[in-house]
Amino acid sequence: MTERDGEGKLTIMFDRIKQLNELRKTKDELAKEVIEVEHRGITVRLAADFSLREIKIDGEVSDRIKEAINRALKEVQKIAAKEMKGKMGSLGINF
Numbered sequence: 001m002t003e004r005d006g007e008g009k010l011t012i013m014f015d016r017i018k019q020l021n022e023l024r025k026t027k028d029e030l031a032k033e034v035i036e037v038e039h040r041g042i043t044v045r046l047a048a049d050f051s052l053r054e055i056k057i058d059g060e061v062s063d064r065i066k067e068a069i070n071r072a073l074k075e076v077q078k079i080a081a082k083e084m085k086g087k088m089g090s091l092g093i094n095f
Contacts, residue, residue, distance in 0.1 A: 041057065041058045042056065042057050052066050054066065
């Protein structure tokens with residue numbers, strides 16, 4: 001391996017680190033975007049990062065329901081990420 005090859009690999013590694021930092025920044029920005037929807041006595045506050053911030057049923061906050069939904073969302077996101085990682089890998093895109 002030549003010195004030039006080593007420099008190229010370092011450049012690729014730093015580019016990937018930069019991309020990861022940009023993804024983290026985007027994730028943080030999405031967490032700040034929150035919408036509120038009310039329907040038939042139920043109010044839901046949901047962030048753009050798919051985290052449920054608050055759920056009210058007839059004006060009362062329900063933390064147990066919020067926690068259960070957030071756990072379910074995390075599990076679904078893990079499944080989706082695993083599936084996407086496999087598909088991206090088959091296209092030659094590795095993370």
